[in-house]
Amino acid sequence: SQELEQSPQSLIxxxxxxxxxxxxxxxxxxxxxWYKQKYGEGLIFLMMLQKGxxxxxxxxxxxxxxxxxxxxxxxITASQxxxxxxxxxxxxxxxxxxxxxxxxxxxxxxxxx
Amino acid sequence: xxxxxxxxxxxxxxxxxxxxxxxSPRSGDLSVYWYQQSLDQGLQFLIQYYNGxxxxxxxxxxxxxxxxxxxxxxxxxxxxxxLGDSALYFCASSVDPGGLQKDTQYFGPGTRLTVL
Numbered sequence: 261s262q263e264l265e266q267s268p269q270s271l272i273x274x275x276x277x278x279x280x281x282x283x284x285x286x287x288x289x290x291x292x293x294w295y296k297q298k299y300g301e302g303l304i305f306l307m308m309l310q311k312g313x314x315x316x317x318x319x320x321x322x323x324x325x326x327x328x329x330x331x332x333x334x335x336i337t338a339s340q341x342x343x344x345x346x347x348x349x350x351x352x353x354x355x356x357x358x359x360x361x362x363x364x365x366x367x368x369x370x371x372x373x
Numbered sequence: 374x375x376x377x378x379x380x381x382x383x384x385x386x387x388x389x390x391x392x393x394x395x396x397s398p399r400s401g402d403l404s405v406y407w408y409q410q411s412l413d414q415g416l417q418f419l420i421q422y423y424n425g426x427x428x429x430x431x432x433x434x435x436x437x438x439x440x441x442x443x444x445x446x447x448x449x450x451x452x453x454x455x456l457g458d459s460a461l462y463f464c465a466s467s468v469d470p471g472g473l474q475k476d477t478q479y480f481g482p483g484t485r486l487t488v489l
Contacts, residue, residue, distance in 0.1 A: 293477070293478070295480070300461070300483075300485070301482060301483070302375065302377075302463065302480045302481055302482040302483050303463070303465075303480040304375070304480075305375075305477055305478075305479060305480075308477055348416065350416075359404065359406070359421055359423075359428060359429055359467070359476075360406075360418045360421060360429045360431060361406075361418060361478065362418070363415060363416040363417075364415075365415050366415065366416075
């Protein structure tokens, strides 16, 4: 079965700093999803990556999928307190696993004003 | 607001009891997914329905069952509850069943189940 490992597990930054969260898969990624979650609340969809080398941006958040499709990164530029939360990467395993998402353990981001 | 609704928001019950969690997908979405999130296991896929039929199964216990009704809402039934079943239960929905055409899953706010 596919496993996703996120690093770091937690991150504390000062407002205005840039940061990167990584997500590494044990198998090829057919679809990689990034979500943000406030503690105890639902997941908010951020971005989906599918092709090797693909990069997407939304406001100050950029996500990339490497060429080999086994690692993704999420980069936040000039962080703000509103970026605080838990970031989760989820992967579609492909084949008969289509639709079923496997998630990493999450990265807890704290942004100090 | 994702457009996915879940009720109830909180549920407190005793061991051995049975509960039903309800989910209404986004308008137009045919696929419903159930996930369980706990501190020790993280976010785990339980089961998927597409247009009323079971599509995929994850690590769902035999004490748990689900169904999707003709109006596309779904219910997750949890029976013979144990302390370890305490968790956040999420429902997500998407237009397609999942496949070559990647489709985003939109999550509801969750139901927090506490088993005492």
